[in-house]
Amino acid sequence: MAEKKGIVHVIDDEPIIHDVLNQLLSSEGYEVVLSSSGEEALEKHSSQFYAVTLLDLLMPGLDGIEVLRGIKRIDPQAVIIIITAYASVESAISAMKMGAYDYIQKPFKHDELLLIIERALEHKSLQDENIRLRDALDRKFAFENIIGRSQPMQRIFELIEATAPTRSTILIQGESGTGKELVARAIHQNSDRRRFPFVVVNSGALPPDLLESHLFGHVKGAFTGAVSQKNGLFETADRGSIFFDEISTVGFETQAKLLRVMQDKEFMRLGGTKTIRVDARIIAATNTDLEELIERKAFRQDLFYRLNVIKIELPPLRERKDDIPLLVKHFIDIYRRENEKEIEGITDDVLEILEDYHWPGNVRELENLIERAVVLSKSKFITRNTLPPFLLDRRPGDRDIAAEEEKVRSFKEQTQHYQRKVILNALRRAKGVQKQAARSLGLKPTTLNEMIKRLQIDVDSLS
Ligand SMILES: Nc1ncnc2c1ncn2[C@@H]1O[C@H](COP(=O)(O)OP(=O)(O)OP(=O)(O)O)[C@@H](O)[C@H]1O
Ligand SMILES: [Mg+2]
Structure with missing residues (x-):
């Protein structure tokens, strides 16, 4: 038996096609997974990656185009080959516009199908390589912006590298101009959140109630002037990172709300009743000694503990x-x-x-x-x-x-x-x-x- 070449997922409602393709592809060294409906296929896709997916566009139940859309949503890099029953090439073409890799018409010659699959696999490995290179480049650039070979900076680099991929909250402390925002961006760029937003919150620039509506959004009529619904920065930062520049300027009341979002990962828009779940990593910066503010009752101790999971202290230039x-x-x-x-x-x-x-x-x-x-x-x-x-x-x-x-x-x-x-x-x-x-x-x-x-x-x- 030939060595395994990858998993091919066949989505077709006809048992005969299952048998034929299973035999053909297995004998060529592919592992084969079969689905008889769109629903079944989507479920399989949410728990596993496949090298190539063969998708019949004409099936009872969930429409083939819907299945294609669903798979792409779960795995944007999925390589999908469309199988069309008769000469409905038109729908095959519209499927390709939605990201299918290629199509083949029934009835097809075995060699023809094998060739398309091989080409698709080559395409997939090139694509994976490209993504890998692009990610490496992103990471490199994030670090290249931060200059410093001194010992304290080397330690900072190590800290960034070690903590960036985690979900932990990070507190960056340092005098004005030491590069706190730069480091926060580097952390974001070096995490797998890099494709999602990095949102900066300038709390010092806003009065407290305005800050809250910025952070959490508001519904129409929540307060005078709230003429329409507005999404908050937390929603914008979903799956990305939210950077609190100078966290000490967040008012005491808002600090309590912030703590709640960190604990529950959910909140409501101002005036709203719907709970909104978010997954945003919190990075906070400060140039003041928060512990001193805690003593003066200007900063909440519980929030401090939550923020201070990992502390990065940027040394002054001198x-x-x-x-x-x-x-x-x-x-x-x-x-x-x-x-x-x-x-x-x-x-x-x-x-x-x-x-x-x-x-x-x-x-x-x-x-x-x-x-x-x-x-x-x-x-x-x-x-x-x-x-x-x-x-x-x-x-x-x-x-x-x-x-x-x-x-x-x-x-x-x-x-x-x-x-x-x-x-x-x-x-x-x-x-x-x-x-x-x-x-x-x-x-x-x-x-x-x-x-x-x-x-x-x-x-x-x-x-
Ligand atoms: N190590 C570094 N290498 C290169 N540029 C740096 C470095 N540190 C800071 N900078 C640059 O200095 C400027 C200030 O950095 P940044 O805004 O990150 O500082 P900050 O600590 O957030 O300051 P503040 O507390 O005043 O907001 C930016 O233009 C940034 O690019
Ligand atoms: Mg700054």
């Missing part, structure tokens, strides 16, 4: 300064394209100024600054005169948050910090050539290499 050169390069690339400017990079002294700054607005502030510099720049490199004056006026040792922090760091941490800076600068001047950098510092190349490893200096980020 705590991962190794990422600055990479981010600068990334944003130069984006904005030189957008502004059609031929800019190749940034001068060392400017980069040094950027690395010295404490970035209270984090990556967003850096991004804005690079955009401005690219727009203002008249040469191939971004130079000092494109920086905002306040950055140039700073003197080393100016009191800023970073400097304050250095005071509380240990002697060892501070000297290591300084060593990394000296080595990074030397490496940069030497365009990443370690031997040359070692010479300029009066070190043996092996010593420099050992220090690079010990201080975890990311040499690749220099290129």
Whole structure:
């Protein structure tokens, strides 16, 4: 017996066709599943995938076109070959418009049928491969948008990868501009919800009752001005993700409703009586300390526990300064394209100024600054005169948050910090050539290499 080639599902009401096809296809190495009616076929499709489905359009009971539609709804990738009784080619063609792969007329030659099935299988494997590639690409792009090779960012990537495919609620905490929304989108893109909506809720921008009608929708006449029924954001996000930007701005009352939706996965529109079920993954972001708000009774503890199943804490930019050169390069690339400017990079002294700054607005502030510099720049490199004056006026040792922090760091941490800076600068001047950098510092190349490893200096980020 030949090896099994896949399952063919035959849907036909005539027993004789069942017998003939069963024998023919089995002898060719296919596994055969038989259905005598559309109802039976749909039921089988909801519990199993088939390589190819042969569907007779003319059956008593459920109309063939209805069966086709039903199968496509359950499994949009199903490969269906239509069998038409006589020359009712017209309905076969309309079936193809609805996504059938091909059709064959009764009576058919066995070879002819086998050929069509083989072609359908090839088509199916190409299609599967395409979907696989497209998914991989989506995932890759979601990650490529997030720049960072520093250790804290590597941990963030691992967290995203591990938690994205799950259903868990995620709380993203981080200062303004650290990339919370970016990470939320990456989580969505890396989950199997990626084909469904990613809905952003900007609760801070809305008064409480308006927020509720946005979230849950309302029926006609629910309140003055509710002239027609409106679906809420939760419904829009069904099967996708709903992102609560700055969750702390959701009012206390609405928090209770939110908690109920999370628990029951259902809700009612404002003024409505019908229960609506939704399957939306909740991702929330905040730049405030929710636990402190809980103490002040401004945030519900029970909601916090529900949200805080997985917490992703985005480090401020000043705590991962190794990422600055990479981010600068990334944003130069984006904005030189957008502004059609031929800019190749940034001068060392400017980069040094950027690395010295404490970035209270984090990556967003850096991004804005690079955009401005690219727009203002008249040469191939971004130079000092494109920086905002306040950055140039700073003197080393100016009191800023970073400097304050250095005071509380240990002697060892501070000297290591300084060593990394000296080595990074030397490496940069030497365009990443370690031997040359070692010479300029009066070190043996092996010593420099050992220090690079010990201080975890990311040499690749220099290129
Ligand atoms: N690691 C990163 N790599 C590349 N771009 C980033 C990164 N982090 C943030 N950005 C960019 O910085 C800007 C701000 O990011 P985002 O809006 O995600 O921050 P946020 O934490 O949501 O800020 P806020 O709290 O102010 O809403 C965006 O343009 C984003 O693309
Ligand atoms: Mg944001």
